[in-house]
Amino acid sequence: MVMEFSELVAASKECSRICRPIGSYDGKFIAMVSKVTAPPANAVPQQYKLVIRSSRSLMIKKQLLLPSGFIPKIVKWYRPATDMISDELFDGEIHRIFAANDEGEIRIWDLDGMFDITSNGINDLKSVAVIRQINWGANVPIKNVEWGRSPDEILVFSDYQVSLAVWSLVGRESIEIYHPKYYTAKGFSFQPNARHLTVLTRPVSEDIISVYGGPLLELETLSTFGLSEFYDAKGFKWSPDGKWIAVYDTITNFQVGIYTPLGGLYRLFSIQDIGVGVHDIEWSPAGNLLAVASYDGLVRCLNTSTFTPTVVLKHSTSIKTKERIIFVEQPVNGKDGHAKYQRVQSYPVNPPKLRSSLTDAPPKTGFGVMAFNKDGTMLATRYDLIPTTLWIWSLCTMTPLAVLVHVRKIKSVEWHPQKPHLLLITCANSKTKDDETYDNYDLADVGNENDCCLYVWNAEWRNPYALCVPRVSTTFASVTDAMWIRSNVELDDGLDDHISDECSEYDLRAKLLVCDRGSYTVGYLDDDQEPEDDDTKVQRLIDGVQQQEWAELTTASCIEDTFAMVDQRRRVIKAT
Template identity: 35%
Template sequence: METVDVSPQYKATSPSAPSPTASHIACLSGARLQIRSLATFELVRNISLPSSHDVRRSQLAWSPPSTSPNGALTPPRRLSTFPPRSHRVLVADDDTTRVYDLRDEKWNAVINNGSGGMGKNINVEFGRDENEVLVWSDFVSRVMVWSLKTGRTVEIRDPKFSGKESRGWGYRRCVEEGVDGRGSVLALLCRSLGVDVLMLLAPGTYAVIKRVELATQDAQGIRWSRDGRWLAVWDAASLGYGLCIYTADGHLYRTISHDPSDELDKWGIEGLGIKTVQWVPGNEWLAVGGWDRRVRILSTKTFSPVVYLDHTTQIQVPSASVYAEQVDARGFRSFVLAQQPATPPKALVEKNDTGLMKQGISIMAFNKDGTICATRDDSTPTTVWIWDLCTLQPRTILILHSPFKALQWHPSYPSRLLIQSTHDSPTLYLYTADPFFSSKSSCTNSAAGPPTSLSLSDSFIKPAGSAPANWTARWLNTEADKKSAMVIGHQQGYVLVWPDGKDQVLRFEGQEGDESDDSLYDILTGRTPVPPLRDSARRRSHDSEEVGEDVIDIQKETVQGLESIGNFEDTFREKRGIVSRGRSVFDESGLDEMF
């Protein structure tokens, strides 16, 4: 990690919600909804909320990304050239949901709970696209699907869960139908007359395609596979090890149960079942974390276990590097290479607690390539196991000073892991795997070094009141050619952090909002459409017909005090007015040969 860039002007005194494509960030500041561009940090929208809106019990959500152009721009020649963006954001309290559009300041939608006969709104999410909103009522009595185009509503009774963290519902993945991968069919887990029911609902109309009575007794969740072919449903752990695999049309394909353990005395938890379920990136594996401190990776061809990842109370793995964190009297953190066998600290057992509930695989995180897996066993909550799925062995094991609560791989960089601890102060750890370690083409024995600790206690003010700070940290979904960034905050403030420094951004004329700042690389490679002209608008009527090309006009100034980049007149000929018939705008730069 080279530098940590935390500028005071990028702090905010309110909770935040970054957009899925990391183009904007929304926050509540008092009774106002503020939306900033993450490219320029300029305030794009500053919306005043009614006095009746309960800011303290509000939630924010962004719409799924789409390729529809910004309304301020002229219609492009090819809509597919526009990068995906989330254009709508909603803010909801217990009674009302308000939706705003970044492309049209005059457009907004208000969804009212009416008399509230079915209870308050406990969770609000966008549906399969930006024109649908899903509202869960209190006591999990119903789900209301609202169409923002027609005002039509569809009521679905008796959902089993409140919908938070996508528990109990999900859209079938269908890449060709949506930029974000959301597809056509909604799977919803319901509970009717004491029976678990799987509802498969059609797109748009949400008519019932199929109603399936599940083979489970107390289903805990559903997960679509990444290719949309399979649907995994697992039973409560108290009922044993039960996992059901259904096809996309609702037919039961296989039921998986726990094999009798020969090590009952050692584990002491025979009878408890599944704790977490995740589909591994790709379409070949399903990972199941159990209360027996074992991760089973199943093949999607037979759904039989092919790999076991066991977590032991004593670490003795010659192929893995074990790093232990040390904290001195001044609070300085460092990592040392621990000798094996190493015994990490166990979870604290409270009075009248058997300790049985504090074990099992509660966190599994896979990188984007599916080559690395990071896990946590609740019996040793300070230990991070990082597995090499090429060699099927632990590669690095981290023993932290305090327990941690989140593991997040970067969505674009397969070798960067963010670890969030449970410290009272915001303390994060950045682990970078060896580049060859995270590559499918080669698996080597080289191991990465210890993680880098990042303390941001000086960058935050403790939240007002007696409530403790609820720290959250997440990666921004930046593209692979952009530098990584993260947002860290609590219930009353947030800050943006660039571990490797910020990208240099150039400003272009003729665009508004987030489209006004794009990297030069995106423009040259065609990933971002060429913006319309201002200075040459008068010549467009006859030059554009003859030449058939767009020419961009670049300002000499740059954003956020970066050094100016000269020689633009030598590269972009529009400043000199030299545009010849059939000649590329990159004629003398050599870029026409590169791209």
């Protein structure tokens, strides 16, 4: 795969271990922790700073100096509490960022210069607010920090399920919600449109869901209800329209409860005879489907009108039908080698299967990936029993559009936030130590450190492609993280006055933030043009002949080619 990349932005490896570079919600800025020049011996402790760069020019816009001894462990940009709110565009233009350390100190900045308050009477900088969480005591550290319902709220989760502190940056006060069951998104959420804070707690022997609304200093409980039907609730999720709360039970009890916001149980979908429970659930963006992934290798898509299965997606460890388009990664060893996908012509196909043990607990048969694309027309899944294989399903036909088999375990999958046909796949690098073994091969025996681990699938291309990340000398060693950055269609960033009009084309392309252990680069992908190599040219000719033959043989029906055929041009890598 041919892409264009920006120059390399370097930092020390120690900073990348603290927290990875992150892009703002609207894609305009990239933040990274950097170390201040080392002080003389026996001087003050080492200092760090937050370096904010433009994602277009990579020019430094602000450098936020942190106090001596403050080691940031969590850094997050503000993003809207839900993606379905009416003032999403307004929220997306707010550029606030916080940094938190292990001791419970949180520092918040506003890059737009409109935020000029402090908390707890600490006057640090004009554009910074400081929170010092001291109510829990020295023996209860913080576990996670998140943005709240608005850019004026911060959620601080303690360890050991002690408390959730909701801080107001305006009122300089906080309230406590005791015994939160989880500190991740499966234990708290926000009701779409209304932004009501919803928390799953377990104060005694029963799980409880509480919905909170109103201003923070006057926060009131809108509803609270127990989950008496569940043994051990593993999480919940709001429907996109805010009408339903879906709750799923423990690994050994297969049931999903559909509740109203006031706590009424509307439906209870359960299966008693399979002996395994629900691994995860996911609402489609339109809210017409609820995908339920279980440990038996099936994804049951429930129709949200009746909450009964509309279709069951089966992930087979031996793929026999030729109706599925299967691509297998072909690694190329050597310093300049580059992996490619090859379309399978013979069946059955047996992807690498995880070699499990009877002592494994919990079993490695859940779903590590289950993600809808932006418009809800496709679903990507990874069944943990075959963790190198990605299934991409069409929700219009309820059949696989493609099955991608890789040589290494799939770490993450991310749909582009604006382009529903574009999918990024990140696999484990060969340097990653992995104790998992497979029936077909061992991960340690395949590939080398120069092999690619980033891949792009486009519904409008014939083939998926591996991304070639240029290496400047030995600076960029191996990819550790990659994520999409929102593209700025309208060039309204007044901070980039030195950017020429020629760079405006980059804002129309899909952008990637690619990180290694000590640096990052921004990649630009023109997804409207499909890259073409010799193998693709041959396949295009074959597809053309086949389509011509099919057109002559079929007069009453129209055959839809998922990977549409268009004239393409070859592009060149440009790395500076």
